[in-house]
Structure formats: C-alpha cells, structure tokens
Amino acid sequence: MVDKAGTDRDRPWVFRTYSGHSSAEASNALYRTNLAKGQTGLSVAFDLPTQTGYDADHPLARGEVGKVGVPVAHLDDMEALFREIPLDRMNTSMTINATAAWLLALYVAAAERQGVAPEALRGTTQNDIVKEYLSRGTYVFPPEPSIRLISDMVAYTVHAIPSWNPINICSYHLQEAGATPVQEIAYAMANAIGVLDAVRDRGDVPDDVIPQVFARISFFLNAGIRFVEEICKARAMAELWDELGRDRYGVTDAKLRRFRYGVQVNSLGLTEAQPENNVIRIVLEALGVTFSKKARCRALQLPAWNEALGLPRPWDQQWSLRIQQILAYETDLLEYEDLFDGSHVVEARTEELRKEAKEELDRVLAMGGAVAAVENAYMKQRLVESHTRRVRAIESQEQTVVGVNAFTEAEPSPLVEGEQSILVVDDSAEREQVERLRAFRSRRNQADVDTALRGLRDALSNGDNVMPPSIRAAHAGVTTGEWSDTLRDLYGEYRAPTGVSAQGAAAGDDGMQDVRERVGALADRLGRPLKILVGKPGLDGHSNGAEQIAVRARDVGMEVVYEGIRLTPEEIARSARDEGVHVIGLSILSGSHGVLVLDVLEALRSDGTDVPVVVGGIIPDDDAERLLEAGVKRVYTPKDFDLGRIMDEVVDVVEETAGLG
Amino acid sequence: MAEAPTVEALLERLLERDRSAVAPALNLVDDRRTEPARAANELLDRLEAALYESDPGRRRVGLTGAPGAGKSTLLDALVRRLRSQGETVGVVAVDPSSRRTGGALLGDRVRVRSSARDDGVFFRSMAARDRLGGLAEGTRAAATVLEAVFDVVLVETVGVGQSEGDVQPLVDTLTYVAQPGAGDLLQFMKAGILELPDVFVVNKADQGAAAQRTLRELEAGLGLGASHEDGWRAPVVAVSARDGTGIDALLEALAAHHAHQAESGRRAERRRQGRDAFVRGALQHRYGSHGMAALGGEPALLARLEGDANATGFGLVQELGREIEEALAKPRPRRP
Numbered sequence A: 001m002v003d004k005a006g007t008d009r010d011r012p013w014v015f016r017t018y019s020g021h022s023s024a025e026a027s028n029a030l031y032r033t034n035l036a037k038g039q040t041g042l043s044v045a046f047d048l049p050t051q052t053g054y055d056a057d058h059p060l061a062r063g064e065v066g067k068v069g070v071p072v073a074h075l076d077d078m079e080a081l082f083r084e085i086p087l088d089r090m091n092t093s094m095t096i097n098a099t100a101a102w103l104l105a106l107y108v109a110a111a112e113r114q115g116v117a118p119e120a121l122r123g124t125t126q127n128d129i130v131k132e133y134l135s136r137g138t139y140v141f142p143p144e145p146s147i148r149l150i151s152d153m154v155a156y157t158v159h160a161i162p163s164w165n166p167i168n169i170c171s172y173h174l175q176e177a178g179a180t181p182v183q184e185i186a187y188a189m190a191n192a193i194g195v196l197d198a199v200r201d202r203g204d205v206p207d208d209v210i211p212q213v214f215a216r217i218s219f220f221l222n223a224g225i226r227f228v229e230e231i232c233k234a235r236a237m238a239e240l241w242d243e244l245g246r247d248r249y250g251v252t253d254a255k256l257r258r259f260r261y262g263v264q265v266n267s268l269g270l271t272e273a274q275p276e277n278n279v280i281r282i283v284l285e286a287l288g289v290t291f292s293k294k295a296r297c298r299a300l301q302l303p304a305w306n307e308a309l310g311l312p313r314p315w316d317q318q319w320s321l322r323i324q325q326i327l328a329y330e331t332d333l334l335e336y337e338d339l340f341d342g343s344h345v346v347e348a349r350t351e352e353l354r355k356e357a358k359e360e361l362d363r364v365l366a367m368g369g370a371v372a373a374v375e376n377a378y379m380k381q382r383l384v385e386s387h388t389r390r391v392r393a394i395e396s397q398e399q400t401v402v403g404v405n406a407f408t409e410a411e412p413s414p415l416v417e418g419e420q421s422i423l424v425v426d427d428s429a430e431r432e433q434v435e436r437l438r439a440f441r442s443r444r445n446q447a448d449v450d451t452a453l454r455g456l457r458d459a460l461s462n463g464d465n466v467m468p469p470s471i472r473a474a475h476a477g478v479t480t481g482e483w484s485d486t487l488r489d490l491y492g493e494y495r496a497p498t499g500v501s502a503q504g505a506a507a508g509d510d511g512m513q514d515v516r517e518r519v520g521a522l523a524d525r526l527g528r529p530l531k532i533l534v535g536k537p538g539l540d541g542h543s544n545g546a547e548q549i550a551v552r553a554r555d556v557g558m559e560v561v562y563e564g565i566r567l568t569p570e571e572i573a574r575s576a577r578d579e580g581v582h583v584i585g586l587s588i589l590s591g592s593h594g595v596l597v598l599d600v601l602e603a604l605r606s607d608g609t610d611v612p613v614v615v616g617g618i619i620p621d622d623d624a625e626r627l628l629e630a631g632v633k634r635v636y637t638p639k640d641f642d643l644g645r646i647m648d649e650v651v652d653v654v655e656e657t658a659g660l661g
Numbered sequence B: 001m002a003e004a005p006t007v008e009a010l011l012e013r014l015l016e017r018d019r020s021a022v023a024p025a026l027n028l029v030d031d032r033r034t035e036p037a038r039a040a041n042e043l044l045d046r047l048e049a050a051l052y053e054s055d056p057g058r059r060r061v062g063l064t065g066a067p068g069a070g071k072s073t074l075l076d077a078l079v080r081r082l083r084s085q086g087e088t089v090g091v092v093a094v095d096p097s098s099r100r101t102g103g104a105l106l107g108d109r110v111r112v113r114s115s116a117r118d119d120g121v122f123f124r125s126m127a128a129r130d131r132l133g134g135l136a137e138g139t140r141a142a143a144t145v146l147e148a149v150f151d152v153v154l155v156e157t158v159g160v161g162q163s164e165g166d167v168q169p170l171v172d173t174l175t176y177v178a179q180p181g182a183g184d185l186l187q188f189m190k191a192g193i194l195e196l197p198d199v200f201v202v203n204k205a206d207q208g209a210a211a212q213r214t215l216r217e218l219e220a221g222l223g224l225g226a227s228h229e230d231g232w233r234a235p236v237v238a239v240s241a242r243d244g245t246g247i248d249a250l251l252e253a254l255a256a257h258h259a260h261q262a263e264s265g266r267r268a269e270r271r272r273q274g275r276d277a278f279v280r281g282a283l284q285h286r287y288g289s290h291g292m293a294a295l296g297g298e299p300a301l302l303a304r305l306e307g308d309a310n311a312t313g314f315g316l317v318q319e320l321g322r323e324i325e326e327a328l329a330k331p332r333p334r335r336p
C-alpha cells in the first residue's frame, strides 16, 4: 500500500482474538469465522482442565470443561480444532504453560496428520512458568522440573521448528496481578534470564546456538490506561533486552537482539459499571503499544467491552477486532517513522523506568534469580502489595475510575439490557466432552498407549528431551490427563506461596478504624477473634480478589486462613471446621460458581458444619439470586470496589449467624 | 452457630477419640467469655487428668526455628510419613499476629497438604495474638485436646531463642530446625538455642555444601556442651523436607528420644516440670508479681506444686488463681 506522501506503509501487526470454548469442533468453527473476518493469527484459549493436566472426567475438572477455553484431550481433539485450517500457513499462539510440551506435541502430530512437516510450523507456546506461580495459577510441577521442560522445548524447537517461539516471557499477567511498570519490566527480565541461563547451563544446546535461542525468546506485554508511560515501558524493555543480549549472552548480531513482543491490553481496569466505557479504554491502551514504531508490538489481542461481565460473544470480539483494523487501515499511524524519537519527555521517563527496573532486577538476581524469588515469595509479595495500593487508591478516590468511583450518575446502558450480554457455555459441553473422551479411549490401542507412556517416563528419568516421546505419545493416543499424570508421578506437584504476608497494614489513619473497632468488639462477644477462611475452590487461578480480601480482613483485625488456589470443596469444608472459622468467603471468577459453591455448601452440610458463606467474583445477577436462595449470605462482584464496606457486611453476617445482630 | 456441646459430652467423645469433637473442643478452649472459659478449664483439667494415665505411646513433638527454615514443609513431610506408618497426627501451628491491628494471616497450610481427605490428620492454626508469655497457654490447651484423639501431636512455632522456652515445657521432644547458612557456632551459642532442644535438624540438605557447614557448626557446638541432665545427647539430623531425604532418620531420632524418656522415667518427670512451668507462667501472666506475692511468693508456689504432684496444670491454675484473687480481695480490692 502506498500513502499520500508516496512512502510505503508499514505492515500491520498480527491481529488476534483470544478464543475457544465448549469443544474442539465449536472452536474450530469460531476460528474459521474469525479468519474470514480479517483476523490474521489464531490465539487458542484452552479450558482449565487442559491447562492443568486433567482429562474431562477427572473430579477436579468438574464444572470447568469447555468453560473458559477449548478442551483438548488427545490427537483427535487437536485435529478437530484445526480442521480445514492449513497449519503450514497459520501463525498460532497457544496460551499453554504447565502442559505446553504436551500441547505442542499434539500440534506437531496434528500437523503431521495434515501432511505438514514440523519445520513449516509457525507460532508460539506461552510456556512461561514463573508468571504462572506469580499470577496466572495454572502451574502443576515444582519450579525445577518445570524449567527443565521449558529448556527441553527450547532445545527441541530451535532445530526442529525454527520459526516457533518456544516461550513467551509474560509481563502481561504481572500487571493483571497489580504490578507497577517497574515490576513488570524487572520480573520479566529476571524470568527471561532464568530460562536462558538454564538452557545455557544445562548444555541442551551448543554454545554457538545461544544467540539463536536468544532471538527466539519473545515477550507478552500488557498495556494499561496510562498509555504514555506504557510507550516508555516498551521502549525501556527493548533497551534492556538489547543490553542483556550483548552483555550477558554475547549476542553480537544486533538483529538477534531485537525485542519482539505481543500484547493483550489491560483487562484489570475494565469495569462492570458503565461497561460501554471499556471500549474507549481499550482503544487508548491499543495506542500505547502501536504508536511508537520503535516499540510497536508484533501481535495484538484486545479484550471486549463486556470483559468484567463474563465471556465475550463473537460480536463482542468482532467489535474489538474492528478497533485494530481501523487503527491499522484507516488511520495514518503506519505511514510514519517513530513519532517519539527525540522526545526528551519520552526519553526521560524511559530512562527512569529502565534504571529503576534494573535496580529491582539486580535485587532479584542477588537473591538467586527468578526461581529463588518465586520460592521465597519475594516477587509475589511485592505484587500483592502493589495491588493493595491500587485497590486502596481506587477506594479513596485518589485514582479515578470513571463510572466506578466518579461520574457514577448514568443512563442505563442499552448494551446490557434484555437478554444476557455474555457468552454462556452450555453445561452439555462437559458431558459431551466426557463422552468423546471415553469413545476415544475405547477405540485406541491400549498396548501402544502403555508403551508410549513407559517411553515418556524412561526418557524423562534418563534426562532425555521431553518432545520426541511426547510426540510419539500423541500419535499413540495418550490423553492430556495421562501425559500429565506421568509427569506428576515423577516430579510431584507444587503449591506456590500466596504472597499474602503476616505483616499488617501501613501505619496511621487508614480509614479502617471503624471496622477494626467493630471487629474488636465482636471478638469480645464471640469469645475469640473473628476467624475467616478465604477459599478458592476448583481450578480457577484468579487469586487477586481472594488475596485482597485476605489482606483487608487481616488489616481490620480478623484472623485469616488463606490456603491459596485450587482446593476442592471438601478440603474447604474440612478446614473451615477444623480451623474453627466464623465465616467462609469463597472467590470464584472462572464461571464455575454454579457447581462449586453448591458443592461447598453440600460438603459443609454433610460434615454438620454450620458456618455462613459469602461469595465474590464474576457472578451474573441471575446466578447471584440462585446462590442466595441456596443459602449463601452475600454475593459480591467487581462493582463492589469498596472493601471497607464488604468487611463491614462480613461482620454483619457473623453477627447475624451468632445471634448477636 | 450450632448449640455448644456440654463439657460432659465433649469429654466423653474426646476420650473415645472421636475426631468430630476436636474442633468444638478447640473452639471452647479458645473462648475468653466467663462461662465458656470456666467450662473449658473443667474440660482441660479432666482431660489432662485422664491423659496422665493414658497410653504412653502418645507424644507431643515441638518444631521451632527461624522464619523460613522450612518447619511447615518439614511438618508436611513428617505428617505424611507418620500416616503411612499408621499413626494419627494432630497439628497446632502458631503464627504471629499484627501488633497494630490484632489481625493475623494463618497461611501455613499452603505447604501442608496431607490432611485433605484423611481423618487421621487434624490441623489447627492459631494466631499468637498479644499474649506473649500467654502464648503457651493457648498452645498447651490445644495440644491437650489433640493429644486425647491423635497419636502424635506436632506443634509448630516461629522463633529463635525465646520461643523454645515457651514450647519446651509443653512437648515431650523439642526439635529445632535450622537451615543452611543459619549462622556460625557463636551465633547459635548467643541465641541460646543449644541448650533446650532434644533433636536438631538441618533442613534443606539438598542445598549441599552450605547445609554440610551448618551441620558441622551445630555438631561442634553440641560437642562442647554437656548432654542433657538425663544423659540424652541431642543428635543433629540433616534432612531435605523437599525431597524427603533424611525424614526416616529424623523419625528414628524422635523415636529414640521417646524411648529414652520412657526408659529413664524422664517423660513423666518432664511432663511434671512442664506442668509446673505452665502454672507459674500462667499465674504470672494473669496476676503479675503482685499476685504471686499475695500467694506467698516463689517458695509458697513451689511447696504447692510439690504437694499437689498429681493435680493437673489447668486445675492448679484455676485453684491457685482463686486463692490469689481471694488474698488480693481481702486487704483492698484489686485496682483494674
């Protein structure tokens, strides 16, 4: 394309939409329509059982199959997912981490079935385990073997699938967990160093290939509403990356040191109140990562206006795709060189961020690097603290959020009138996936499966690369659950630190005095301090809400039991009783509240434990009604941003239950 | 909340080792209101009396050590191993409270996963609150309840130096958990941690040389000091709570200490000393030196403790407390 001035327009970034739900077949149909609408790459969302290595018929998968992504249990599923989508011409991004090696193996096997050789594949496996421990929550194995798997994938793809990005270092999820720009930069760099050092030190690839490995590392960034700062952040990261390549890894070819990144813009700031405003936020955030040519993203995916309400429908996603298309094709953005070169304002802020991030990075490296700073909870605690500051700033109106803590007077939004304005996955998806899975298991050759699993186990025990035996296992008909169980058996399972520390609130008048006094007075009447259990049932990894509730409960004087993510309803009921708590607060954002909250209530009943339950998360109004009828005492959603008020009501609930109200 | 069960009913169920009585009993002994506190005391008094005669196979083991030494991870490993040997386990873990807000985060169970579906494990976390010396009171009460029902009671507390003194009297075996690089000999001696513990653990043995060094420092330090008065020499065991190395050796060391105490008759004696320390501490905490003086001072207390060799700690605190209150009430009412 040629513009007015006669110069060439830049090629636009890759347009993606993060999607998948119900089944491989349904998701395949969705992908094909998205491509027909002008989307230029695929971004696969897997369901939580697939991400955490369970088959659809595992008890922990209950309520989650096909909900927030597509279930892929075996080669037939993977093949169905890409039916009539030629894999040699597709750029596919897969948001998969703990089980990344397995899903890549299935992808390679599916391509082979299509007659496409691995060398021809292009795409990305997210495969960043550190940010799973820090934010995203779909980790399975302990850090050490997890890093080993990543290193294996790097070593394998650099030869076998040279255009594959084996790992996408994610700072996106850190910002979603409350990170400041400095933390986002520092922890992403620490993470990348951890992976590169591991690859280098394990000797999985010869030294002279390290520059190629370095060049294959791509990033996945966030772009928040402070979009000027975000431009500077991306530029600062590009500079740091260049420096690292040169100084730490001896990459002499500047081209191989280019900072390549994809983006999903910020969702944490998208609101439930006046949700139409989110479109404006999304546009501004998209500008942050496209404006500056020097620091422009390679691929972009945008959330939808109804982000805080539930899953987006195809129309909602289409609207977001159109934002990208208008930005790329209608505006003159792509006609110019970098707009900010020479801007001393941008330069100064960039330098500031770079410097501060370097300091924080050095701190992490001094304590032994990213893995050490995961295990000793350093990074996670910093994130929880940053998020606490963010939440408080919104509560105190120090930070304005239009429609939430300011300008709340509004006309009813026509977008949310009438029928539900979100995608609701039918419960039959789970049943059907289980049926397909069982049918698959009965038609495969069990002897082949056993041999393949034994081969996988032996290879891993011998320290051989995970990929070849996994690809063989894919062809032999092994399932996601079986592959994962084999590794669970070998490596064990990990539980990451929660980051919610024992240390109390900041000093001074923090506006919590009133609630604190109520909590103190209630302790006298209860005979002991109010004890609360904050629980996260199921596979849902959204921990922000639970963490902030735990922090606030602690800071208003409650004794808080918080045991982290991924507990079963039975475990929660059991610890509520054994710990002698006065109230249980459940947090569920994955949409599985319908099943899981009822399961917790049932487990409490069958244990004879009479403790009130409150629930928070992404809970549509109708569902909230149903939960209240089932016996839940209060339901909270993102629009309830005032944590002080929530705590006050939790005290009400305990008083009512104890007959002290 | 459900109607509180009577002391009689609770006692009966606990002595039948009924797991479902444990949580309500622990809630009761934590209750500060007058009437529940009285009931709690009665329960604890009778429970302790019954346990004096109970099966000597039951034991209380304390785990203490600096923050982050790996006590909870080790606890998890121990619980799992004990369970696989068929022993039931009750755990009390004490976490610090915020001085300023009174709130507390009881998060240990992130690392302790063994109790998920198993009736043979019970876990209760407690906030240290502002009780300082009184910490031992709540922990002792909880340990007493748990001991009624479970074979082994594990008590986890944080600290270097002081808290060993709080925990030592309420357990049969005190284990100190050190981690690699925990310090040199001089620091161990300064912190005064070489005297009380019965078993030393150097955790994180998977970290290699640093763990070896700490092991040597501790062994050297213990070589200098005398053995315990009963002839027990505290062993040092290197373990990795993470990969399970040395857990069996640690369990053997714990069992050896248990056997040693049983043979030497030390266990009963130590429980008596523990009882005395508890009574003294609780009275001091409640009534201060003023109250102790009203009782007739340390000599009078000693005489009473000697005289009532078979009374329980909880019973004595109650009884002596009443006497102190009466004595204080006579000449002039006690100022609030």
Ligand code: B12
Pocket: A045, A046, A047, A048, A068, A069, A095, A134, A135, A136, A137, A138, A172, A173, A176, A177, A267, A268, A269, A270, A271, A306, A307, A308, A309, A310, A311, A312, A534, A539, A540, A541, A542, A543, A544, A545, A546, A548, A549, A584, A585, A586, A587, A588, A589, A590, A591, A592, A614, A615, A616, A617, A618, A636, A637, A638, A639, A640, A641, A642, A643, A646
């Ligand atoms: C941040 C975020 C993430 C972060 C989470 C980081 C973390 N450690 O928590 C990251 C980027 C990792 C993430 C990942 C995913 N996410 Co997400 N995420 C969000 C987002 C944008 C904000 C949630 C949030 O943290 N808000 C801030 C906290 C403080 O608010 P809150 O949790 O709502 O809590 C408030 C109230 O709800 C209430 N509350 C909540 N819990 C409790 C508990 C108690 C006891 C009480 C009293 C009150 C209470 O009080 C709080 C105060 O206001 C939401 C959309 C949105 N804008 O809400 C999507 C959203 C929840 N995510 C979604 C999805 C699908 C995912 C993925 C599963 C995608 C995928 N297929 O892989 C992944 C996987 C996550 C996993 N392991 O489960 C969907 C869920 C869809 C549904 N329910 O149908 C949402 C709704 C987005 C969407 N529209 O698609 N996500």
Ligand SMILES: Nc1nc2c(ncn2[C@@H]2O[C@H](COP(=O)(O)OP(=O)(O)OP(=O)(O)O)[C@@H](O)[C@H]2O)c(=O)[nH]1
Pocket: A375, A376, A377, B065, B066, B067, B068, B069, B070, B071, B072, B073, B074, B108, B111, B158, B203, B204, B205, B206, B207, B239, B240, B241, B242, B243
């Ligand atoms: N390498 C290694 N790390 C361990 C081992 N045991 C525990 N850790 C790690 O040490 C850190 C602290 O472990 P915890 O079990 O919480 O320690 P703790 O002593 O209970 O800590 P507090 O209760 O906070 O005082 C965690 O990061 C553990 O993963 C071990 O044997 N080896």
Ligand SMILES: [Mg+2]
Pocket: B071, B072, B073, B108, B156
């Ligand atoms: Mg601990």
